[in-house]
Amino acid sequence: MGVKLRDFGIVLVGEELGGYSSGDLVSGQVLLELSESLAVTALRLEARGCARVNWIDKVAASVSTAVPTRYREEVVYLQHRQTLREAPGNQGCFMLQPGKHEFPFTFQLPQGPLVTSFNGKYGSVKYWVTAILERLYVPNQIVKREFCVTSQIDVNAPNFLSSVSKSEEKTIGCWFFTSGPISLSANIERSGFCNGEAIPIYAEFENCSSRLIMPKAAIFQTQTYLVNEKTKTFRQTIANVRGNHVASGSTESWNGKALKIPPVTPSILDCSIIRVEYSLAVYVHIPGSKKLMLELPIVIGTIPYSSFASRTSSMCSQFSMDMSWLQLALPEQPEAPPNYVDVVSEEDLARQLPTLPQADHLEHEFGSPMFAYIQEFRFQPPPIYSEVDPNPTFTEEMQ
Numbered sequence: 001m002g003v004k005l006r007d008f009g010i011v012l013v014g015e016e017l018g019g020y021s022s023g024d025l026v027s028g029q030v031l032l033e034l035s036e037s038l039a040v041t042a043l044r045l046e047a048r049g050c051a052r053v054n055w056i057d058k059v060a061a062s063v064s065t066a067v068p069t070r071y072r073e074e075v076v077y078l079q080h081r082q083t084l085r086e087a088p089g090n091q092g093c094f095m096l097q098p099g100k101h102e103f104p105f106t107f108q109l110p111q112g113p114l115v116t117s118f119n120g121k122y123g124s125v126k127y128w129v130t131a132i133l134e135r136l137y138v139p140n141q142i143v144k145r146e147f148c149v150t151s152q153i154d155v156n157a158p159n160f161l162s163s164v165s166k167s168e169e170k171t172i173g174c175w176f177f178t179s180g181p182i183s184l185s186a187n188i189e190r191s192g193f194c195n196g197e198a199i200p201i202y203a204e205f206e207n208c209s210s211r212l213i214m215p216k217a218a219i220f221q222t223q224t225y226l227v228n229e230k231t232k233t234f235r236q237t238i239a240n241v242r243g244n245h246v247a248s249g250s251t252e253s254w255n256g257k258a259l260k261i262p263p264v265t266p267s268i269l270d271c272s273i274i275r276v277e278y279s280l281a282v283y284v285h286i287p288g289s290k291k292l293m294l295e296l297p298i299v300i301g302t303i304p305y306s307s308f309a310s311r312t313s314s315m316c317s318q319f320s321m322d323m324s325w326l327q328l329a330l331p332e333q334p335e336a337p338p339n340y341v342d343v344v345s346e347e348d349l350a351r352q353l354p355t356l357p358q359a360d361h362l363e364h365e366f367g368s369p370m371f372a373y374i375q376e377f378r379f380q381p382p383p384i385y386s387e388v389d390p391n392p393t394f395t396e397e398m399q
Contacts, residue, residue: 007033010145019148022114032101039093041134042086049078049127071227115271121234153301160192166294172209180208186282200256207246214285215243224275
């Protein structure tokens with residue numbers, strides 16, 4: 001920078017809260033600090049975001065004498081331009097006085113899905129803001145500032161709440177010198193997790209061979225890059241855990257052994273040229289032989305798991321299943337209730353039941369108001385149980 005331009009930078013507001021998502025407003029200021037007056041033609045702002053893939057096929061180049069093949073691809077997700085200030089009318093420039101200057105800006109990210117920011121082995125997904133200072137007879141001065149975008153993945157979605165399980169068996173030895181099989185089965189209660197969460201692993205290891213084996217588990221990240229139907233893959237381990245040795249003829253059980261997920265990029269499943277996927281591998285290390293491995297696919301999201309939401313969903317589905325019989329039991333058109341005359345026989349109608357005594361008559365017999373008599377027996381103990389009713393009603397006596 002020249003002597004006149006001491007500082008030229010971009011400050012974003014709210015980026016420290018965890019980045020941006022689709023539809024969010026991005027706000028900030030372009031900062032200028034001048035030691036002398038400066039003639040400026042315009043100050044412009046550009047925002048851009050794209051996924052890029054770039055690799056060279058070295059294997060094909062080593063086999064033949066041809067020029068190595070380079071694979072490149074780019075997909076644009078954000079393109080925005082705006083002018084913060086420019087010379088008015090036909091004037092060629094405007095003057096900025098010595099000191100500090102702030103030029104605020106605001107723009108909105110697209111409402112559609114935005115791929116999560118990522119920096120991988122053979123490609124990346126980046127979003128950035130560029131400030132361009134234009135002056136007469138001087139090359140433009142440019143400053144850039146990257147910002148993070150996160151595509152929201154809710155691990156409480158029904159397809160991430162179902163359990164995943166696998167089993168495998170392997171026999172050690174060759175020809176007639178076999179020593180028995182090694183069996184492995186693994187299960188996780190759901191496939192959706194978030195950064196910092198621990199995955200409970202349920203596994204059974206049975207060693208019927210003659211060797212000492214070691215059970216282990218690891219989380220793998222698989223980066224896949226696609227250009228013109230060509231695929232490039234990079235795989236790395238991001239976390240692992242080990243168990244105890246399993247001797248010959250013994251078994252080992254994992255009842256929720258925890259494997260914590262470190263801070264990593266969430267799964268990228270919505271980009272056409274870059275995919276970032278995760279899997280939980282439960283395997284057995286066998287000395288002198290290839291390992292026995294099971295891989296369970298998992299998804300690392302951004303919205304944490306809520307046991308209440310999953311329990312509510314499970315209860316609602318169970319309730320709908322339990323109440324399904326009611327639809328079969330109820331008629332399509334309800335019937336009217338029967339007439340009283342059709343239910344009661346003629347003999348019951350002809351029988352004259354005595355009328356109940358009135359309150360005035362009861363008060364005359366007891367010599368006190370009815371309410372006071374009831375209060376007298378309010379806290380009395382219940383009567384002793386008897387198979388015979390000590391106070392039969394008139395109807396029972398008639399029967």
